[in-house]
Amino acid sequence: MRRLFSDEELAFADCVGRVNRANPFLPERIEWERKALGAEFAEAAADWNVQSHAKTLPNPNLSRLLERACVLTERIRTDWPRNGRVTRAEGEAHVALVAFRIFHAFAERFDGLIREGEARRARGGGEPPGRVRFFAEARAEMERLLAVPGLRLIGETGAVEHFFALAFQMRRAFFHIFGALAGGSAPMARLRAAIWQSIFTHDFTRYRRTLFSRMGDFATLVIGPSGTGKELVARAIALSRYVAFDSKRGMFAEDFAGAFFPLNLSALSPTLIESELFGHRRGAFTGALADRAGWMEVCPAAGAVFLDEIGDVDAGIQVKLLRVLQARTFQRLGDTESRVFQGKVIAATNRDLPAEIRAGRFREDFYYRLCSDVVRTPSLREQLDGAGAGELASLAEHAARRLVGAGEAEAFAREAVAWMTKNLGADYAWPGNFRELEQCMRNLLVRGEYRPAGPLAGGAADDWNALIGGGRLTAEELLRRYTRLVHAQAGTVEETARRLDLDRRTVKARLG
């Protein structure tokens, strides 16, 4: 049998296949790029996957891989034997190269769909996502490259749609993981890799074959200190779920942008939690004036309900949620009809759940259903320890962009970091994590200074005494500072709320 690929080309295609399947936030992904390109690999772009989104493009290594994949797939297509007799490895090599090529050729257009979705969401949702016009072009290109004798793939029902849906999902995952989470430290790189794994598992081949439609069966638990972006993680996972492509209608079956249904369980009474989650019948409780569907009912198959502060929820609701996780069924308050939950559950807490179980406040069976997939967000201090001096600056710049816009961000961040280093010290603990960094930046912007509530080296406690003794604080300012002081000692919003006898929302608002 005549050989279609040289050994070198086959090895190149094998590396490209592994690049396709690798977790982009793990170092092995870069290793496969390096191996594929050999001497042509640009070391300067070797860490694109630990930097922030804005700085990563264009990537010369990806461009080179793409160029080579294009040339090779055209040659292979032309030389493909009419009798279809190629080895299995050669068939797989061609498919891997085409997959890489199509994914990157349409990446920009997928990103356009994501931006449109984000804009729809910002306008409050409710608008339908619309037809995807470039699907026909992608399909024609796949058929042109893959409709060769003996290669079954293109003939399989739904194969092109499935590829298209996976490609869009991967772009969304990139977009949301890179875009939402700032930070280039090793703990943040590990966090990004863990989020990717929550979405696609550690074995992309199995995911593509079967698990893509089953990930809703696995709850994800996000743990980590307060203010470390647990909600951002949950959102990134929710908006990056598999959504099937319906080629008859020329559109995705669901709108990814409307897929996130968050609920803060510590801010509501048990009745309201149940009503928000499960819905209610008219008259089920005082104020239930009409029938109403809850998040569990409106969340579509490709969506996720986010249960924030799951450690705070009472035992009765834990039982109901356990039932949702085990049997996928629930009832509206005051109703007997069983309804089916189709989406995924993502929960978060900064509590130590095993300790809560030991104290009898959290059900063990519920915990085991929740923790099949655990993602841990690192504290800000953990991110800064071991990272270069530029890390705080780059996080500050991210926060500054939101406060003052792109034009002013760099200059303001530089100023702010200089102030922090001088006044807080390089080892400052940042007990409020990223939320505190944002608060600090806001204070610096408005007042030109920031006073952390916690104990500080260098006489901050004296400042505090002087402020109070001097009678110069407004009541609101006093409460705000006192809340921050207690929070710095208590470590969590819940504990602060307990000590101050306030509800969590008030504490959070005071912490900024």
Ligand SMILES: Nc1ncnc2c1ncn2[C@@H]1O[C@H](COP(=O)(O)OP(=O)(O)OP(=O)(O)O)[C@@H](O)[C@H]1O
């Ligand atoms: N890595 C990060 N990159 C960008 N912003 C971040 C990051 N981590 C946290 N933030 C920001 O910090 C603030 C708090 O984040 P978030 O509410 O997700 O934290 P949390 O861990 O859920 O906190 P809590 O346990 O108190 O609810 C938000 O404004 C969020 O955008």
